[in-house]
Structures are given as structure tokens and as C-alpha cells.
Amino acid sequence: MSIVGQIADTSGVAALQALSMTSMGALALLALSAPALAQELCAGYGPQTPRDISQTDGLNQPLFTLAPDASEMNLCNIHAHLGAEHKGPGFSVAKSSDARDGYVCNEASTLTPAELEESAEEVEVFENVKPGDTVEVHWVYTSCDVAPGPGLAACASTACTNPELRVEAQVFLVVNDSKALDFTDFAYEGNIVDGRHQAKSLPTETGDPVVFAGSxxxxxxxxxxxxxxAATWSVRPACAKLDIGSLQRWSEGKLVFAETEAHAVRELVTAPELLAPIE
Incomplete structure (x- = not known):
């Protein structure tokens, strides 16, 4: 069972389409459509995300099996969040006292003036990200036979309304340094392997991913x-430095994802009742 809860009057496609809307009004409508509006923890749902990946305890047993490896699924979306949504060994510092600001890479305070220097050129894409910021990038994969596109709506179709989802996640420390990682190495750019849409590569030098059931x-x-x-998560535990120029070059291209800025984060889920145990 890949979509948990099976909320009344909310099919997989409809829910994914709702998630693809980015205006505050759309988010408000989505929130109001949820059945659990009381101050108590929401009940009747599968495990939630994001979480502290160093903590393995959880009381919410998932009603679905973990998704296959990303290589056996279709890439359907790539997007970034400003601040790490997850908390982990390499990104354990709270960005602020507001839990909705997420976390930053541990070494963010040790960057050099050169790494923090902003470009003199006018930036028109990803202008809400600057050197020294932490971003969490999500490569979203689906079991549906679909092509990549904007938002999570691209991960389903009328012929595949209840997809299995897998999210490969990497937290980056954005720096002004052409010797840092190049984001275009992890882009899509029409890459197809064995008939499946795939990122050109995924980060491999930031530790073994922590894999768990979530949302x-x-x-x-x-x-x-x-x-x-529901979604299967694969979160790498260490940060990596990313050249800000490469992120901007990626977003300036003719992206099928239509990503032009980093998104806000969901506050860390800490209630054991909402977390799955990590094996």
C-alpha cells in the first residue's frame, strides 16, 4: 500500500496536484482540506517526515513496503528547500529559534570570506539562496511510467493514481567556489537509463543514506x-559544499521542473507517534 490514509475524496493524483501548487493561498486551502485540525497530533496517518535521522525510534508502523531502488523507478521531480528539512549528523545546527527555518550544515560558521562572497552579477534565478546558505535537495522518484515535470503532480497520472514514491535527499552548503560540487552533475537533462528517467548521478561521498518510511x-x-x-526516504548524513554558480546555471536552463527558487521547509517531526522506526 503506497498511499497511506486513503483520505476521503482525495485520490493520489488530486493530492499530488494540490502539493504542486506554490502560492500561499493554495497552501492554505490544502491545509484546510486536511481532516485533523485540532491541537492534538493528527491521527490515522502513516509516518511523517522530516525527522532527525540520528534517532531511530518511532511508534508509527508503516502500512506500506519500502520503495525499490531509485534505479528501478522514474525520476519525476527535482527541487530544493532553503534550510535542511531533516536534522542529521552533518546538519544539526538550528538555523534560528523558529523550527520552520530548518537546520544548517555544521561547518556553515567556518566558511572563508571568499566562499561567502556574493556574485557581482545580477541573479534572476534562485535569488533567495546566497553563499553560506544550506539547502536540502530532493530527487523524487515514482513507480509510475511518467516523465519528469513541475511539482509532485508530475509523479502520478490518470493511469497511475497511487504511486510508490522515493525521495533521495542531500543537504548542501552553498559556497562561492567553482571547485565545489557542480549541481549540473546531479541534474536530469533528459537522461534515460534502461528505459527509465534518471538523474545523471546522485551524491556518493556523504555517507550511507539513512532509509526509512515517511511522507x-x-x-x-x-x-x-x-x-x-507515503514516501520512502533516503537521506545522506553528511553535508557537501556546492558551487552556487552551478545551482544558478541549472535553474537558468530550460528545466522541465520549472524550479526558480528554494522552497520553505516543514518543521521537524519529533512526536514518536508520527515517526516510523528506522531499521
């Missing part, structure tokens, strides 16, 4: 308003 994320959700969509 889709986004600022519309909280401990009281849970996501109804």
Missing part, C-alpha cells in the same frame, strides 16, 4: 496537519 513534506504540514502521501 511528503512542505510547509503546509505540521504535527497537527499531516501529509496523506
Amino acid at each position: 511528503t513534506t512542505g510547509e503546509a504540514y505540521s504535527h497537527q496537519i499531516c501529509s496523506p502521501l
Whole structure:
């Protein structure tokens, strides 16, 4: 069972389409459509995300099996969040006292003036990200036979309304350094392997990913308003430095994802009742 909860009147496609909307009004409508609006923890949902990947305890047993490896699925979306949504060994520093600001890479305070220098050129894409910021990038994969596109709506179709989802996640420390990682190495650019849409590569030097059952994320959700969509997560535990120029070059291209800025984060889920145990 890949979509947990099976919320009344909310099919997989409809829910994914709702998640693809980015305006605050759309997020408000999505939040109001959720059945759990009380101050208590939302009930009747599968495990939620994001979480502290160093903590393995959880009381919410998933009702779905973990998704296959990313190589056996279709890449359907790539997007970034400003601040790490997850907390992990390499990104354990809270960005601020507001839990909705997420976390930053541990070495963010040790960057050199050169790494923090902003470009003198006018930036028109990903202008809400600057050197020294932490971003969490999500490569979203689906069991549906679909092509990549904007938002999570691209991960389903009328012929595949209840997809299995897998999210490969990497937290980056953005720097002004052409010798840092190049984001275009991890882009899509029409790459097809064995008939499946795939990223050109995924980060491999940041530790073994922590794999667990969870949900889709986004600022519309909280401990009281849970996501109804299940996802298998694969989160790498260490940060990596990323050249900001490469991120901007990626977004300036003719992207099928239509990504022009980093998204807000969902506050960390800490209630054991909302977390799956990590094996």
C-alpha cells in the first residue's frame, strides 16, 4: 500500500496536484482540506517526515513496503528547500529559534570570506539562496511510467493514481567556489537509463543514506496537519559544499521542473507517534 490514509475524496493524483501548487493561498486551502485540525497530533496517518535521522525510534508502523531502488523507478521531480528539512549528523545546527527555518550544515560558521562572497552579477534565478546558505535537495522518484515535470503532480497520472514514491535527499552548503560540487552533475537533462528517467548521478561521498518510511513534506504540514502521501526516504548524513554558480546555471536552463527558487521547509517531526522506526 503506497498511499497511506486513503483520505476521503482525495485520490493520489488530486493530492499530488494540490502539493504542486506554490502560492500561499493554495497552501492554505490544502491545509484546510486536511481532516485533523485540532491541537492534538493528527491521527490515522502513516509516518511523517522530516525527522532527525540520528534517532531511530518511532511508534508509527508503516502500512506500506519500502520503495525499490531509485534505479528501478522514474525520476519525476527535482527541487530544493532553503534550510535542511531533516536534522542529521552533518546538519544539526538550528538555523534560528523558529523550527520552520530548518537546520544548517555544521561547518556553515567556518566558511572563508571568499566562499561567502556574493556574485557581482545580477541573479534572476534562485535569488533567495546566497553563499553560506544550506539547502536540502530532493530527487523524487515514482513507480509510475511518467516523465519528469513541475511539482509532485508530475509523479502520478490518470493511469497511475497511487504511486510508490522515493525521495533521495542531500543537504548542501552553498559556497562561492567553482571547485565545489557542480549541481549540473546531479541534474536530469533528459537522461534515460534502461528505459527509465534518471538523474545523471546522485551524491556518493556523504555517507550511507539513512532509509526509512515517511511522507511528503512542505510547509503546509505540521504535527497537527499531516501529509496523506507515503514516501520512502533516503537521506545522506553528511553535508557537501556546492558551487552556487552551478545551482544558478541549472535553474537558468530550460528545466522541465520549472524550479526558480528554494522552497520553505516543514518543521521537524519529533512526536514518536508520527515517526516510523528506522531499521
